[in-house]
Amino acid sequence: MKLRKICKYEGTITLVTGLAIRGASNEMGIGGADSEVIKNPITGEPYLPGSSLKGKMRSQLERALGRMSGSEPCKCGERDCPICTIFGAHKNPKAYSAPTRIIVRDSVFTSESREKIRSLPLERGGYLELKAENMIRRNSGTAESPRFMERIPAGLTFTLEILLQIFDDDDENKMKKHVENALRLVENSYLGGSGSRGYGQVKFNGEWKDVEVIK
Numbered sequence: 001m002k003l004r005k006i007c008k009y010e011g012t013i014t015l016v017t018g019l020a021i022r023g024a025s026n027e028m029g030i031g032g033a034d035s036e037v038i039k040n041p042i043t044g045e046p047y048l049p050g051s052s053l054k055g056k057m058r059s060q061l062e063r064a065l066g067r068m069s070g071s072e073p074c075k076c077g078e079r080d081c082p083i084c085t086i087f088g089a090h091k092n093p094k095a096y097s098a099p100t101r102i103i104v105r106d107s108v109f110t111s112e113s114r115e116k117i118r119s120l121p122l123e124r125g126g127y128l129e130l131k132a133e134n135m136i137r138r139n140s141g142t143a144e145s146p147r148f149m150e151r152i153p154a155g156l157t158f159t160l161e162i163l164l165q166i167f168d169d170d171d172e173n174k175m176k177k178h179v180e181n182a183l184r185l186v187e188n189s190y191l192g193g194s195g196s197r198g199y200g201q202v203k204f205n206g207e208w209k210d211v212e213v214i215k
């Protein structure tokens with residue numbers, strides 16, 4: 001198998017509602033949130049891990065194509081399986097479908113978003129949203145003390161970069177369609193946590209370009 005070209009889908013992710021992808025640490029931050037969003041430890045700026053978007057694209061497309069094996073991701077490893085070919089065969093080191101064709105980069109704020117954040121008045125005390133979430137006790141109907149969940153507010157935009165490696169026998173257009181469909185399915189679902197409560201609605205915008213053609 002020979003690598004023929006590398007295509008890139010480049011664009012933006014717009015947050016239609018507040019989004020929360022949790023970091024590993026749940027320590028109380030300076031802002032006093034019980035649960036913080038994942039941030040770059042050097043800059044302190046939130047980002048969307050490529051692994052989160054890739055995982056969500058995969059699970060949504062698996063459902064749409066009926067390629068789940070029970071509750072597990074597809075691991076058939078067949079050369080004609082779009083899931084295993086594009087996203088990788090789950091825990092199957094002997095897959096005929098290898099190598100994984102997709103690379104989803106981490107998403108960072110666009111320069112427009114950084115500008116928007118920079119122009120906010122200082123007395124606002126930061127741009128991240130602290131949302132109080134009440135847990136209602138169903139038997140008594142009383143609320144427990146609310147937890148403060150940090151969210152990235154609606155309206156901000158992130159970069160979107162997806163690379164697709166096309167090998168000699170691959171159907172390039174079909175693979176691109178699967179990637180585009182996966183993005184549309186994520187738009188009709190959510191990214192990050194608490195999606196059933198309205199968090200994480202996103203909108204993707206982008207287009208394909210050839211970044212490298214191997215002769």
Ligand SMILES: [Zn+2]
Nearest residue numbers: 074076081084
């Ligand atoms: Zn498969």
